Amino acid sequence: MSEIYKTDALIAEDIDKYLEIHQHKTMLRFITCGSVDDGKSTLIGRLLYDSKMIFEDQLATLEADSKRVGTQGEGIDFALLVDGLAAEREQGITIDVAYRFFATEKRKFIVADTPGHEQYTRNMVTGASTADLAVILIDARKGVLTQTRRHSYLAHLIGIRNIVLAVNKMDLIGYDQAKYDAIVADYRTFAQSIGITEFTAIPISGLAGDNITTRSANTPWHDGPVLLEHLETVELNQTVEQDKLFRMAVQWVNRPNLDFRGFSGTIATGAVKLGDEVRVLPSGKTSTISRIVTMDGDLEQAVAGQAVTLCLADEIDCSRGQILCAAQNPVEVADQFEATVIWMDEVEMTPGRAYWLKLGPQTVSATVAQPKYQVNVNTMEHLAAKTLDLNAIGVATVTTDRDIPFAPYENSRDLGGFILIDKMTNRTVAAGLIHYSLRRAQNIHWQATDISRDHHAAMKNQKPMVLWMTGLSGSGKSTIANLVEKKLARMNRHTFLLDGDNVRHGLNKDLGFTDADRVENIRRVGEVARLMTDAGLIVITAFISPFRSERDMVRGMMQPGEFIEIFVDTPLEEAEKRDVKGLYAKARSGQLKNFTGIDSPYEAPENPQIRIDTTKISAEEAAELIVSKLIP
Amino acid sequence: MTHTNLTHLQRLEAEAIHIMREVVAQAENPVMLYSVGKDSACMLHLAKKAFYPSPPPFPLLHVDTTWKFKAMYAMREAAARKAGMQLIVHQNPDALRQGINPFDHGSLHTDMWKTEGLKQALDLHGFDAAFGGARRDEEKSRAKERIFSFRTASHRWDPKNQRPELWRNYNAHKAKGESMRVFPLSNWTELDIWQYIHLENIEIVPLYYAAPRPTVERDGMLLMVDDDRFPLREGEEPVMxxxxxxxxxxxxxxxxxxxxxxxxxxxxxxxxxxxxSERQGRAIDHDQAASMEKKKQEGYF
Structure with missing residues (x-):
C-alpha cells in the first residue's frame, strides 16, 4: 500500500513526530487537462479520496448526490466531489477554474481543475499560470485527440516543463499494452513537433484506481512510476528558479520612520545575500544590500519565492515597479516587445487602442498592433488575423508608453508575463508573454547622471513645468504663449517656447497632417518638452494637439503635477472669422486637407487646468491670468 | 549555490504576504476583516510580517453580531492593540433596534447582522478592499473564487463573470463604489492553518482548546450556554x-x-x-443546498 496509509498510524502514536515531518513538506501545484468525458473530475476525486481528504459528512453528501445526480448508478461518482457551483452541477460540467487540496507526507498538492472545451482556453491558461506540472488526460479508447493537442500546446506555451500523459480508462481496453504503447508513440510524435521533449506516460484508471496511488496488478508491463509517486518526487520549479540571476520587483516601499527605508517584494528569480551589489532598473543606479529584513529576524540570504524587505547601503531612488537585480547582469529595459497575446474578453481586441499593461507591480499604458498571426490551437497553424477575439492566441507587437524593465517570459513568469486591462471596464482582457524586445533600448542602459533634475531646477530656483496650450488653429495660442513667456522672463524665470509652426521647420519637417503624423508630431514635442523639464525649464507649447489621447500621452510622460493643460477656447466660427493665416479659406476651398475643425476633428479638453475664453478676455488678460495662477 | 527548498508553509506565507502588499499598493482604503477566529489570527499574523517593521497600514474591522462568545470579545481589543492597529467595530443598528437574534430569527440573523452589517460598514467607511480569511478548501463555491474577488457597487459577487487571474499578477482596477474582497489564505487548508499557528506560536482564543464548559445538546449539535440570553427549552439543563x-x-x-x-x-x-469536515459545526451551511454560494452572491463574506 501507499505511503499515505502509514501516516495514519503515526498521527495516533506520535503527533509531534508527524507534525515535524509535515512541516518540512514541499508544495507542488499542478493542473489537470482533459474534457468532460476523459474522467478528469473522477481522477481528482479519486486522489482526494485515496489521500483521505474526504470527511465522513462530505462522503455522506457524496453518496446521496451520487444516487441523485451521479453517473455511476449505485456506485460513488467521484466527479461530484469536484464539480463546484450549483449551476454547473446541474449542467454536468465544470466551467471555471477550481482549486483542490490534498497532501501526502512528502508534499502538499494544489490541483487547478479546469474544463477542457475550446471556449474555455482562458480558464485553462489561468489554471496553468501557477502550475509546476500538467497532467494531460487521454481516454484510452480514443487516443490522441484534437483537445489533447490543444491542452499540450497551452501547457507548453504557459511554460510548464513537467508533462504527465495519463492514459485513462485502461480498464475499458482490457489493460492492453499494445494499444497503450501506440497512444504514447502517437503522442510523442506530436509533442516533439511543438517542442515538448520530455514527458512521463502512465496507464491509469481513475474509476478503478489503477496506478493512481498504488501499482496496479493489471499493468505488470508498466515499469514507470505510478501517478502519486511521480507527483511526490518530480523536481519543483523553485529549484530551477533559484539558479537564475537575481531579480526582484519592488511592490511596496517600507518607510515606518526616517531611519528605515526598505524595499518589499517577492524575489522572482535567483538569490540575494548581504553585501551583494544590485542595480535598480530603469534608473540604473547601483548600491549594495545592507539588510534582508523579516519579522523573524534579518536573513543572510534570500531566494526566489521568498517575500522579503531589502535595505540598500545608499539612499537611492527606488519605487514600486522598479526592479532590483544583479548589478553586473541587469534585466533589459524596453518599450516595444514581441509577445504572445491570449485574448480573454468577450469584446475583441482593438489594435492601436491603449490598454493598461500590468507586469508585476508595474502598470503602464500600452497598445497592441494588428497580430502578426493567430495560432489555431487545434492544429498549431499560423493564420492571418486582423484582431484577436475571445480565447484567440496570437503573436503581436506590444508598445508601452514608457520604458519598462522586463525579462523574457521563458526566463521568468513574474517579469515576462503581463495582463492587459481595459481602461473603461477594468476587466482583465488578455494575458501576454513577452518573448523579446524590438527596440535597441535593450542595449542602451539609462545612464545615471550625478546632476539630478532636482538639482537643475534648484539652480534655476523654480519648479519645472509644461504649459500646454491646445486649441483650434487661429485661436490665439501662439500670441498668448509669447506674452506668457515675456512675463515669466521679466520675473527671472527660465523658459522656452515650443511653437507648432516652428517645430515643423526642423525637428518635425518630415511629418505631414494625417492622424498618424499628428500623433508622432505631438509625441516628439512631448519628448523634447520632457528633456527641457529635466533641465529645469518652464516649457510653453502652442500646438493644436487635437486628440485627447495624445495630450494624455504627453501628460503621462511628465512628472506628476508638471503638465498644465491650458485650453485656448475659441469657437470655430470665431477662429474662422479671424483666419489670420488664411488657412480656413484654403481648407474650405479644398486646397488644404485634414484641417482641424473642417475635415479633421478637434477633441476639446474635458478638465483643463486653465480655460481661456478668448471671446471674453484679451490675449494680454489671458497671459496675466495664466501667470497669476502658476506663480501666486 | 545550494538550493533552499522552501516548505509548503513558507511558500503559502510568502504568497499571502505578496497578496497583502499588492492590496496596500493598489487600493486606496483597504481594511482587514477580523472575526477573532483562528483564520483571522493567522491572517493578522501574516499582515504583521508583510509590513514589518511598519505596522500593517490598514485598520481591523469586526462586524459584530453581539452574539459572539465572551472570550472572543476579550481577545479582540488585545489583538488590535498588540498589532498597533486601529480596531473598528460595527453593529448593524437596524438589527440592534429590532433585537435580531439567532434563537427567534433563523437565517435572518446571519443576513442582517453579518451580510447587511458588513455592507454597511464597508460603505460607511468607504473601504475599497477588504481582506477576508476564507479558504478555498472550506466549501465548494469558495474553491472557484478568485484571490482578488471583484464586487459590484451593491457588493454582489458574480461567479460567472470573474476576472481571469494569472500568475501572481492581480488586477485591482475598479470604478468608484466598486470594491474587492481579497483572500490571502485562499490556498491554505485547515491543517495548514493549525500547523502554522503551532509553528509560529500564534495566540488564539482559548475556546479552541478543550475545557469543561456548560453545554446543552440541541438539534444534533452541542451548544455552549455562554450567557443568560440562551433560552433553555423544556427539559434542557446545561451540562459541564x-x-x-x-x-x-x-x-x-x-x-x-x-x-x-x-x-x-x-x-x-x-x-x-x-x-x-470543519463547517459541519456551523448551522449556516445546512439551510439549503448550495447555500453558501447564494449567500456569497448576496454579499456575505
Missing part, C-alpha cells in the same frame, strides 16, 4: 462537558465537539483522526 470549538462564530450557532485536546498538537491530532 469537556469541549472545544473547531470554528468560532455566534455562540448559539456554533457547535462544540467533545474533546480532551488541550494543546495544539492534540487538536491537530484530533482533527486528522476525525471524520467530519
Amino acid at each position: 462537558r469537556s469541549v472545544r470549538f473547531r470554528t468560532l462564530g455566534c455562540y448559539p450557532l456554533t457547535g462544540a465537539v467533545e474533546s480532551e485536546a488541550k494543546t495544539l498538537p492534540e487538536i491537530i491530532q484530533e482533527m486528522l483522526l476525525t471524520t467530519t
Whole structure:
C-alpha cells in the first residue's frame, strides 16, 4: 500500500513526530487537462479520496448526490466531489477554474481543475499560470485527440516543463499494452513537433484506481512510476528558479520612520545575500544590500519565492515597479516587445487602442498592433488575423508608453508575463508573454547622471513645468504663449517656447497632417518638452494637439503635477472669422486637407487646468491670468 | 549555490504576504476583516510580517453580531492593540433596534447582522478592499473564487463573470463604489492553518482548546450556554462537558465537539483522526443546498 496509509498510524502514536515531518513538506501545484468525458473530475476525486481528504459528512453528501445526480448508478461518482457551483452541477460540467487540496507526507498538492472545451482556453491558461506540472488526460479508447493537442500546446506555451500523459480508462481496453504503447508513440510524435521533449506516460484508471496511488496488478508491463509517486518526487520549479540571476520587483516601499527605508517584494528569480551589489532598473543606479529584513529576524540570504524587505547601503531612488537585480547582469529595459497575446474578453481586441499593461507591480499604458498571426490551437497553424477575439492566441507587437524593465517570459513568469486591462471596464482582457524586445533600448542602459533634475531646477530656483496650450488653429495660442513667456522672463524665470509652426521647420519637417503624423508630431514635442523639464525649464507649447489621447500621452510622460493643460477656447466660427493665416479659406476651398475643425476633428479638453475664453478676455488678460495662477 | 527548498508553509506565507502588499499598493482604503477566529489570527499574523517593521497600514474591522462568545470579545481589543492597529467595530443598528437574534430569527440573523452589517460598514467607511480569511478548501463555491474577488457597487459577487487571474499578477482596477474582497489564505487548508499557528506560536482564543464548559445538546449539535440570553427549552439543563470549538462564530450557532485536546498538537491530532469536515459545526451551511454560494452572491463574506 501507499505511503499515505502509514501516516495514519503515526498521527495516533506520535503527533509531534508527524507534525515535524509535515512541516518540512514541499508544495507542488499542478493542473489537470482533459474534457468532460476523459474522467478528469473522477481522477481528482479519486486522489482526494485515496489521500483521505474526504470527511465522513462530505462522503455522506457524496453518496446521496451520487444516487441523485451521479453517473455511476449505485456506485460513488467521484466527479461530484469536484464539480463546484450549483449551476454547473446541474449542467454536468465544470466551467471555471477550481482549486483542490490534498497532501501526502512528502508534499502538499494544489490541483487547478479546469474544463477542457475550446471556449474555455482562458480558464485553462489561468489554471496553468501557477502550475509546476500538467497532467494531460487521454481516454484510452480514443487516443490522441484534437483537445489533447490543444491542452499540450497551452501547457507548453504557459511554460510548464513537467508533462504527465495519463492514459485513462485502461480498464475499458482490457489493460492492453499494445494499444497503450501506440497512444504514447502517437503522442510523442506530436509533442516533439511543438517542442515538448520530455514527458512521463502512465496507464491509469481513475474509476478503478489503477496506478493512481498504488501499482496496479493489471499493468505488470508498466515499469514507470505510478501517478502519486511521480507527483511526490518530480523536481519543483523553485529549484530551477533559484539558479537564475537575481531579480526582484519592488511592490511596496517600507518607510515606518526616517531611519528605515526598505524595499518589499517577492524575489522572482535567483538569490540575494548581504553585501551583494544590485542595480535598480530603469534608473540604473547601483548600491549594495545592507539588510534582508523579516519579522523573524534579518536573513543572510534570500531566494526566489521568498517575500522579503531589502535595505540598500545608499539612499537611492527606488519605487514600486522598479526592479532590483544583479548589478553586473541587469534585466533589459524596453518599450516595444514581441509577445504572445491570449485574448480573454468577450469584446475583441482593438489594435492601436491603449490598454493598461500590468507586469508585476508595474502598470503602464500600452497598445497592441494588428497580430502578426493567430495560432489555431487545434492544429498549431499560423493564420492571418486582423484582431484577436475571445480565447484567440496570437503573436503581436506590444508598445508601452514608457520604458519598462522586463525579462523574457521563458526566463521568468513574474517579469515576462503581463495582463492587459481595459481602461473603461477594468476587466482583465488578455494575458501576454513577452518573448523579446524590438527596440535597441535593450542595449542602451539609462545612464545615471550625478546632476539630478532636482538639482537643475534648484539652480534655476523654480519648479519645472509644461504649459500646454491646445486649441483650434487661429485661436490665439501662439500670441498668448509669447506674452506668457515675456512675463515669466521679466520675473527671472527660465523658459522656452515650443511653437507648432516652428517645430515643423526642423525637428518635425518630415511629418505631414494625417492622424498618424499628428500623433508622432505631438509625441516628439512631448519628448523634447520632457528633456527641457529635466533641465529645469518652464516649457510653453502652442500646438493644436487635437486628440485627447495624445495630450494624455504627453501628460503621462511628465512628472506628476508638471503638465498644465491650458485650453485656448475659441469657437470655430470665431477662429474662422479671424483666419489670420488664411488657412480656413484654403481648407474650405479644398486646397488644404485634414484641417482641424473642417475635415479633421478637434477633441476639446474635458478638465483643463486653465480655460481661456478668448471671446471674453484679451490675449494680454489671458497671459496675466495664466501667470497669476502658476506663480501666486 | 545550494538550493533552499522552501516548505509548503513558507511558500503559502510568502504568497499571502505578496497578496497583502499588492492590496496596500493598489487600493486606496483597504481594511482587514477580523472575526477573532483562528483564520483571522493567522491572517493578522501574516499582515504583521508583510509590513514589518511598519505596522500593517490598514485598520481591523469586526462586524459584530453581539452574539459572539465572551472570550472572543476579550481577545479582540488585545489583538488590535498588540498589532498597533486601529480596531473598528460595527453593529448593524437596524438589527440592534429590532433585537435580531439567532434563537427567534433563523437565517435572518446571519443576513442582517453579518451580510447587511458588513455592507454597511464597508460603505460607511468607504473601504475599497477588504481582506477576508476564507479558504478555498472550506466549501465548494469558495474553491472557484478568485484571490482578488471583484464586487459590484451593491457588493454582489458574480461567479460567472470573474476576472481571469494569472500568475501572481492581480488586477485591482475598479470604478468608484466598486470594491474587492481579497483572500490571502485562499490556498491554505485547515491543517495548514493549525500547523502554522503551532509553528509560529500564534495566540488564539482559548475556546479552541478543550475545557469543561456548560453545554446543552440541541438539534444534533452541542451548544455552549455562554450567557443568560440562551433560552433553555423544556427539559434542557446545561451540562459541564469537556469541549472545544473547531470554528468560532455566534455562540448559539456554533457547535462544540467533545474533546480532551488541550494543546495544539492534540487538536491537530484530533482533527486528522476525525471524520467530519470543519463547517459541519456551523448551522449556516445546512439551510439549503448550495447555500453558501447564494449567500456569497448576496454579499456575505
